[in-house]
Amino acid sequence: MINWNALYDRLREQMPSLELRRDESMARHTSFQVGGPVPIMALPKNEEEVQQALSVAVLEFGVKPFFMGRGTNLLVSDRGADLLVVKAFDGLDRLELLPQGEWPGRSTILAGSGVSLARLSKFALEHGLAGLEFAQGIPGSVGGGVYMNAGAYGGEMSQVVSSVSSVSCPSEEFVREYVNPQFSYRRSQFQGQDDFILRVCFSLEPGDPAEIRAKMEDFARRRREKQPLEYPSAGSTFKRPAPVDGEPVYAAALIDGCGLKGFAVGGAQVSEKHAGFVINRGGAACRDIVELMAQVRERVFRETGVTLEPEVRYLGREGETWNF
Numbered sequence: 222m223i224n225w226n227a228l229y230d231r232l233r234e235q236m237p238s239l240e241l242r243r244d245e246s247m248a249r250h251t252s253f254q255v256g257g258p259v260p261i262m263a264l265p266k267n268e269e270e271v272q273q274a275l276s277v278a279v280l281e282f283g284v285k286p287f288f289m290g291r292g293t294n295l296l297v298s299d300r301g302a303d304l305l306v307v308k309a310f311d312g313l314d315r316l317e318l319l320p321q322g323e324w325p326g327r328s329t330i331l332a333g334s335g336v337s338l339a340r341l342s343k344f345a346l347e348h349g350l351a352g353l354e355f356a357q358g359i360p361g362s363v364g365g366g367v368y369m370n371a372g373a374y375g376g377e378m379s380q381v382v383s384s385v386s387s388v389s390c391p392s393e394e395f396v397r398e399y400v401n402p403q404f405s406y407r408r409s410q411f412q413g414q415d416d417f418i419l420r421v422c423f424s425l426e427p428g429d430p431a432e433i434r435a436k437m438e439d440f441a442r443r444r445r446e447k448q449p450l451e452y453p454s455a456g457s458t459f460k461r462p463a464p465v466d467g468e469p470v471y472a473a474a475l476i477d478g479c480g481l482k483g484f485a486v487g488g489a490q491v492s493e494k495h496a497g498f499v500i501n502r503g504g505a506a507c508r509d510i511v512e513l514m515a516q517v518r519e520r521v522f523r524e525t526g527v528t529l530e531p532e533v534r535y536l537g538r539e540g541e542t543w544n545f
C-alpha cells in the first residue's frame with residue numbers, strides 16, 4: 222500500500238520548486254477530456270527535477286511513475302489511476318539546432334520531450350529542414366511521439382529520429398543514449414521499458430522552405446477537411462490492421478463499412494466525419510468510450526473477421542483493464 226501523503230511530503234521537502242498537484246483530475250490533461258484523479262502529478266521544469274523525482278519515488282518509496290506528454294493518446298478510467306504521473310510539458314522545452322550534424326549533408330535538431338510536435342516541425346521549417354512536415358498536425362509531444370512512433374501522410378518518427386536520451390527506473394541517476402532506436406508501426410522500443418524520454422535528436426536534410434511550407438499547409442488542410450478536430454478525441458482510436466493479400470486495410474473503412482458512423486454510447490460517438498475517430502460529443506465518461514470501442518470491435522470482427530487493436534492507451538486502477 223503506497224503512502225501517497227508521505228511521498229508527496231518527501232517530494233515537497235526534497236524539491237521545493239517542483240510543481241506538484243495532489244488528486245489531480247486526468248480529464249484536465251487528456252485530449253478526450255475524461256478520466257478521474259491520480260494521487261500525485263509532478264510537472265518537472267528541467268531534467269534534474271525529473272531525475273530527483275524518480276530517485277525519491279523509485280528508491281525511497283518503490284513507486285514506478287507513469288510518464289505522459291500531452292495526453293493526446295490516453296484514455297483514463299473514470300475512477301482514475303493509482304499512479305504518480307510525471308508529465309513532460311513546457312519545462313522540458315529545449316529546442317536547438319546543433320552546430321554540427323552527425324552525417325554530412327544533414328542537420329540535427331535537439332528537442333526536449335515536452336516540446337510539442339507542432340513547434341518542432343515549425344522550427345524545422347524555419348531552418349529550412351525537411352522531414353518533419355508530417356508531424357505538424359499531430360497534437361502530441363516529442364516524448365509521446367517517439368514512444369508511439371507517431372506518423373501521418375507517409376512520414377513517421379522512425380524516419381527522422383537519430384538518438385534518444387532517457388532515464389530509466391530504477392537506475393535513474395544515469396542518462397542513457399539510444400542511437401538509432403528500434404521502431405515499427407506505432408511501436409518503439411520504449412514501450413515495455415521504464416524509461417522517461419528526456420530529449421531526442423532528429424537528423425534532417427535541407428529542403429526548400431517554400432516546398433516544406435506547402436506540404437505542411439496541405440496536410441493541415443486535409444486534417445481540417447477529414448478529421449473531427451472540433452471534438453475532444455485521441456485521434457485514430459484503433460491501429461491500422463495488418464494488410465490482407467498485400468492490400469492495406471484501414472480501421473476507419475471497416476467501421477464505416479459496418480454502418481457504424483454516428484453510432485453512440487452515452488456521450489461517446491463514432492465520428493460522422495471520420496469513422497476512425499471516437500469522439501467525446503459532450504459529457505462522455507471513460508466507460509462510454511470503452512463500451513463503444515468494445516461494441517465497434519465486436520461488430521467489425523463479426524462482419525469482417527478482422528480484430529481491431531486499440532491505438533489509444535488505457536490507464537486504470539490496479540486490476541482494471543479494457544473490458545474486451
Ligand SMILES: Cc1cc2nc3c(=O)[nH]c(=O)nc-3n(C[C@H](O)[C@H](O)[C@H](O)COP(=O)(O)OP(=O)(O)OC[C@H]3O[C@@H](n4cnc5c(N)ncnc54)[C@H](O)[C@@H]3O)c2cc1C
Pocket residue numbers: 252287288289290291292293294295309334358359360361362363364365366367368369370371372373411416417418419450454455456457534
Ligand atoms: C486530433 C488528434 C489527431 C491525432 N493524429 C495523429 C496522427 O496523425 N498520427 C499519430 O501517430 N497519432 C495521432 N494522434 C495521437 C497522438 O497525438 C500521438 O500518439 C502522440 O504521439 C501522443 O503524444 P502525447 O505527448 O500526447 O503522449 P501521451 O498521450 O501523453 O502518452 C502516450 C504514450 O507515450 C508515453 N510517453 C509520453 N511521453 C513520454 C516520455 N517523455 N517518456 C516516456 N514515455 C512517454 C506515455 O506513457 C503513453 O504510453 C492524434 C491525436 C489527436 C487527439
